[in-house]
Amino acid sequence: MTLAKTLALLSPELVLLAGGLGILLLDMIWKDDEGKKDWLPYLTLVGLGGALAAVIVVWRGLGGGVSALATMLDVDALAMFICLMAVLVAALVVVFSVEFVRGKTPYRGEFYAFLLFAALGIALMAAATNLVLIYISVELLSVTSYVLTGYLRGDAKSNEAAIKYFLYGAIVSAAMLYGMSLFYGITGTTDLRGIAEFFSDPASMSELHWVVFAAMVLLFAGLGFKIAAVPFHQWAPDAYEGAPTPVTAFLSVGPKAAGFAVLLRVLIIGLPQFEADWTALLAAISIVTMTLGNVVAIVQKNIKRMIAYSSIAQAGYILIGLACLGADNYGLQGVLLYLLVYLFANLGLFAVVIAFSNATGSDEIEDYAGLMRRSPWLAAGMVVFFLSLVGIPPTAGFFGKVLIFASAIRTQSYLLAAIGVLNGVISLYYYFNVVRQGFFLPPKEAAPIPAAPELRVALLVCMAVVLGIGVFPQPFIQLAQGVARLLAI
Amino acid sequence: MGFPLLTVILFFPLLGAIVVWLIPKEKEQLIRWFSIVLSFIPLALSIYLWIAYTRSAGGMQFEEIYNWIPVLKIRYHVGVDGISVPLVFLTSLLSTLSHFYSAYTIKKQVKEYYLFFLLLQMGMYGVFMSLDFVLFYVFWEIGLVPMYFLIGIWGGARREYAAIKFFLYTLIGSVAMLLAILYVYFNVGSFDILEATEKFHLIRPFAANIVPVSLAFWAFFVGFAIKVPSFPFHTWLPDAHTEAPTAGSVILAGILLKLGAYGMVRIALPIFSEAFSYYAWVVGILAVISIVYGAFVCMAQWDLKRLIAYSSVSHMGYVMLGIAAAAFALRMPGKETSAAIALNGAVLQMFNHGIITGGLFFLVGIIYEQAHTRELKAFGGLASKLPTYYGIFAVTGFASLGLPGLAGFWAEFMVFRGAFDIIPIYAVIGAVGIVVTAGYILWKIIQYMFLGTFNEERWGGKLVDMATFEKVTMWPLVLFMFAIGVYPAFIVNLLNDATTALLAKL
Numbered sequence: 003m004t005l006a007k008t009l010a011l012l013s014p015e016l017v018l019l020a021g022g023l024g025i026l027l028l029d030m031i032w033k034d035d036e037g038k039k040d041w042l043p044y045l046t047l048v049g050l051g052g053a054l055a056a057v058i059v060v061w062r063g064l065g066g067g068v069s070a071l072a073t074m075l076d077v078d079a080l081a082m083f084i085c086l087m088a089v090l091v092a093a094l095v096v097v098f099s100v101e102f103v104r105g106k107t108p109y110r111g112e113f114y115a116f117l118l119f120a121a122l123g124i125a126l127m128a129a130a131t132n133l134v135l136i137y138i139s140v141e142l143l144s145v146t147s148y149v150l151t152g153y154l155r156g157d158a159k160s161n162e163a164a165i166k167y168f169l170y171g172a173i174v175s176a177a178m179l180y181g182m183s184l185f186y187g188i189t190g191t192t193d194l195r196g197i198a199e200f201f202s203d204p205a206s207m208s209e210l211h212w213v214v215f216a217a218m219v220l221l222f223a224g225l226g227f228k229i230a231a232v233p234f235h236q237w238a239p240d241a242y243e244g245a246p247t248p249v250t251a252f253l254s255v256g257p258k259a260a261g262f263a264v265l266l267r268v269l270i271i272g273l274p275q276f277e278a279d280w281t282a283l284l285a286a287i288s289i290v291t292m293t294l295g296n297v298v299a300i301v302q303k304n305i306k307r308m309i310a311y312s313s314i315a316q317a318g319y320i321l322i323g324l325a326c327l328g329a330d331n332y333g334l335q336g337v338l339l340y341l342l343v344y345l346f347a348n349l350g351l352f353a354v355v356i357a358f359s360n361a362t363g364s365d366e367i368e369d370y371a372g373l374m375r376r377s378p379w380l381a382a383g384m385v386v387f388f389l390s391l392v393g394i395p396p397t398a399g400f401f402g403k404v405l406i407f408a409s410a411i412r413t414q415s416y417l418l419a420a421i422g423v424l425n426g427v428i429s430l431y432y433y434f435n436v437v438r439q440g441f442f443l444p445p446k447e448a449a450p451i452p453a454a455p456e457l458r459v460a461l462l463v464c465m466a467v468v469l470g471i472g473v474f475p476q477p478f479i480q481l482a483q484g485v486a487r488l489l490a491i
Numbered sequence: 492m493g494f495p496l497l498t499v500i501l502f503f504p505l506l507g508a509i510v511v512w513l514i515p516k517e518k519e520q521l522i523r524w525f526s527i528v529l530s531f532i533p534l535a536l537s538i539y540l541w542i543a544y545t546r547s548a549g550g551m552q553f554e555e556i557y558n559w560i561p562v563l564k565i566r567y568h569v570g571v572d573g574i575s576v577p578l579v580f581l582t583s584l585l586s587t588l589s590h591f592y593s594a595y596t597i598k599k600q601v602k603e604y605y606l607f608f609l610l611l612q613m614g615m616y617g618v619f620m621s622l623d624f625v626l627f628y629v630f631w632e633i634g635l636v637p638m639y640f641l642i643g644i645w646g647g648a649r650r651e652y653a654a655i656k657f658f659l660y661t662l663i664g665s666v667a668m669l670l671a672i673l674y675v676y677f678n679v680g681s682f683d684i685l686e687a688t689e690k691f692h693l694i695r696p697f698a699a700n701i702v703p704v705s706l707a708f709w710a711f712f713v714g715f716a717i718k719v720p721s722f723p724f725h726t727w728l729p730d731a732h733t734e735a736p737t738a739g740s741v742i743l744a745g746i747l748l749k750l751g752a753y754g755m756v757r758i759a760l761p762i763f764s765e766a767f768s769y770y771a772w773v774v775g776i777l778a779v780i781s782i783v784y785g786a787f788v789c790m791a792q793w794d795l796k797r798l799i800a801y802s803s804v805s806h807m808g809y810v811m812l813g814i815a816a817a818a819f820a821l822r823m824p825g826k827e828t829s830a831a832i833a834l835n836g837a838v839l840q841m842f843n844h845g846i847i848t849g850g851l852f853f854l855v856g857i858i859y860e861q862a863h864t865r866e867l868k869a870f871g872g873l874a875s876k877l878p879t880y881y882g883i884f885a886v887t888g889f890a891s892l893g894l895p896g897l898a899g900f901w902a903e904f905m906v907f908r909g910a911f912d913i914i915p916i917y918a919v920i921g922a923v924g925i926v927v928t929a930g931y932i933l934w935k936i937i938q939y940m941f942l943g944t945f946n947e948e949r950w951g952g953k954l955v956d957m958a959t960f961e962k963v964t965m966w967p968l969v970l971f972m973f974a975i976g977v978y979p980a981f982i983v984n985l986l987n988d989a990t991t992a993l994l995a996k997l
Contacts, residue, residue: 423667
């Protein structure tokens with residue numbers, strides 16, 4: 003492959019990198035000019051627009067095939083799908099941050115640059131097919147996430163969140179690295195395809211089975227941390243609560259999508275021979291994750307903490323799809339579609355939370371009383387996003403759940419399916435506790451809640467997408483199918 | 492393909508909701524009258540649907556099929572038969588009356604009220620018309636959200652509790668149903684209800700697949716039984732019905748409960764006929780408990796609205812008994828006629844219960860608006876002071892207890908006539924419910940509210956007889972009580988064609 007071709011395939015990542023560096027540079031040039039710095043978020047959006055265009059061009063150029071780059075990266079539909087999500091997440095988070103970051107920190111430029119680097123980390127994770135590159139890209143995402151979490155230097159909660167997140171992350175990434183070293187020790191390679199090739203010899207499997215299982219669990223610690231699955235979830239509530247809210251929005255979607263992409267690749271490309279093992283492991287983790295997340299979410303009083311537990315639970319649902327790959331690809335399609343609809347529903351929800359917190363300075367659920375009278379749009383949006391997270395039609399979340407549960411029924415995992423749907427019912431209770439506050443109780447203050455125009459646009463876009471996919475899911479299911487077909491075993 | 496009649500009926504309320512959404516909220520009067528006038532269009536079309544439905548041809552008519560989500564073989568497939576036509580009409584009738592009644596009684600947040608009500612109306616139409624599982628499920632769920640808000644915003648003192656309880660209970664039922672739908676889908680290969688009716692028992696004969704088919708059957712059954720509601724899944728009902736605003740209670744009792752019973756007749760019975768007949772004894776026992784227990788609980792109530800709420804548990808028990816009898820008969824050769832009679836009675840009871848209990852909830856609302864209490868002991872002697880109210884209440888109450896000449900009689904008669912031939916013991920025990928029903932209607936309601944002495948001190952000059960709008964609301968319902976009571980054939984013939992066709996296929 004020529005250098006030009008390689009660079010062309012990497013263009014989304016390169017655009018993100020160049021964008022991040024460019025923002026850093028401009029921030030230095032405009033050091034003392036706050037007025038000009040107001041342009042930085044919009045320039046970031048321009049950079050993300052460029053990355054989006056690059057994703058589309060590369061994706062179309064692939065024509066349904068895979069372009070492997072030196073046993074390091076697979077530029078394929080999955081990589082493009084997750085890269086697209088990374089760009090969308092970053093763009094929405096930039097929009098959320100404009101109002102939020104202004105006045106709270108003097109270092110606005112780096113904030114946007116870090117967001118772009120985090121998006122780059124996600125894009126690389128989604129494409130990586132080599133344990134070494136997986137580790138490096140995970141670390142890139144982690145380090146930028148730590149910094150973003152602790153971005154409000156004067157805020158003790160933000161600092162506490164960053165430290166907890168960092169300490170926890172450092173330990174699990176060490177564990178993950180240990181797991182990777184075990185794989186290298188067993189197979190003599192860090193390439194996922196090489197690992198699969200090594201295990202395709204049945205003799206090698208039986209002898210080393212238990213070591214492989216241990217290595218798999220260790221590897222899962224690192225990725226479970228990224229997707230916030232139990233028992234690697236403890237950082238999430240504190241980090242979510244303490245981080246600047248736009249960063250929380252990012253954490254709740256970006257690393258999750260990337261973590262699932264890596265899991266898909268490692269398990270499907272690297273360890274197909276061990277499907278029975280990881281299916282059992284993931285099914286067990288899925289049950290614990292969704293149940294714990296939902297049950298603990300019930301008692302939360304702070305909306306960011308509630309969303310933290312809710313997004314732990316959401317990871318649990320997605321794991322059902324991974325644990326039930328089976329025939330016909332319903333599991334894979336479900337994981338991909340679910341990630342996409344979860345992105346819009348959760349970020350839409352954060353648009354509401356951020357608009358509310360910008361106006362009132364509060365994240366307490368009881369302060370949402372009377373939201374419907376103070377801002378009908380925020381209230382309506384909140385209902386739509388909650389409905390989508392529960393999976394009630396006509397919202398996008400319904401079809402995400404249909405595919406996920408279809409995979410469970412297809413593989414006759416009835417118990418997993420039953421626990422999954424019952425968890426959906428539990429989640430309704432705490433989501434609609436916020437709705438109850440917003441619609442049934444009188445407002446504490448009468449003042450209407452203004453929302454910045456950027457936030458309003460973001461809110462409307464998310465609502466339109468959530469309802470749009472809910473009514474016309476066909477193209478999105480097809481998209482997920484197309485990506486899943488490539489990955490299928 | 493001709494005029495898409497069903498689609499127009501189905502989406503007219505949505506169109507209305509969009510227009511209401513665009514009207515500024517200060518123009519309350521405009522919103523009210525717009526909603527009422529608009530609701531006459533689906534009403535007129537439902538009447539036309541009833542007339543235009545060709546009885547001699549039978550089966551599904553006015554079918555419309557469009558691809559919706561081809562990758563998952565999900566289609567927009569709607570159609571009506573003799574069972575759904577009256578229920579579509581019932582939905583239109585009660586919705587129009589509710590819009591009209593609410594125009595006078597709902598004072599706060601009028602715009603949101605009508606917005607939610609219209610969405611609810613669409614959801615109900617959708618369930619009665621859908622012939623695709625996903626479509627069915629979508630409309631089934633769409634109805635939950637507006638009802639939650641109707642109870643929670645415009646309801647009584649414990650409305651928040653009642654609203655979330657209603658939502659959680661019904662959601663548990665519907666997610667169980669979703670899993671069963673997926674199970675059927677993977678075996679039949681499509682989400683089409685009619686196709687599943689034809690093929691499912693061939694692909695998965697009950698005898699060879701007892702565990703999975705039983706699981707799927709019970710998942711469907713529980714989903715429907717919670718909605719009906721049958722004992723022991725009924726505990727959401729007294730709270731939701733009591734706390735909902737008047738029109739909300741009317742719709743809940745009049746139509747939403749029918750969704751569950753309709754699901755049993757349209758889905759559980761035809762698709763899982765073998766499993767249903769195998770487990771008919773459980774359904775029969777639940778039905779009998781619902782009838783008798785519900786009636787006795789009514790006897791113990793002192794809150795008029797709560798009493799009528801519990802009477803729904805008892806009266807919907809007849810529907811379940813009729814369906815259970817028909818299911819029993821599937822394994823008893825020679826009982827086809829009785830099975831058809833029982834099933835006809837069940838479906839007729841669905842329609843009657845909508846008319847009668849809908850009327851009762853309007854009547855409760857009428858007195859509550861004036862007295863601000865529903866305590867039975869607080870009243871007395873209303874007969875002489877509010878003669879029209881008494882007259883209409885008495886007719887509705889008698890219809891409810893099954894007085895011959897009024898609507899309720901025929902449905903109960905047919906259910907028991909069918910059930911007695913097939914499952915005599917259940918029928919005999921269930922008949923106790925009829926006696927107790929007469930007890931609570933005559934003793935608790937008629938005697939405590941209308942007879943005795945009028946409490947001049949408390950109510951003197953405060954209670955007036957029904958206003959014109961209240962009479963206008965009640966007249967159509969009373970008309971139907973008499974019409975079905977005197978000449979049930981106009982509806983029973985329609986039902987009979989559909990139910991015999993349905994049973995013949997099993």
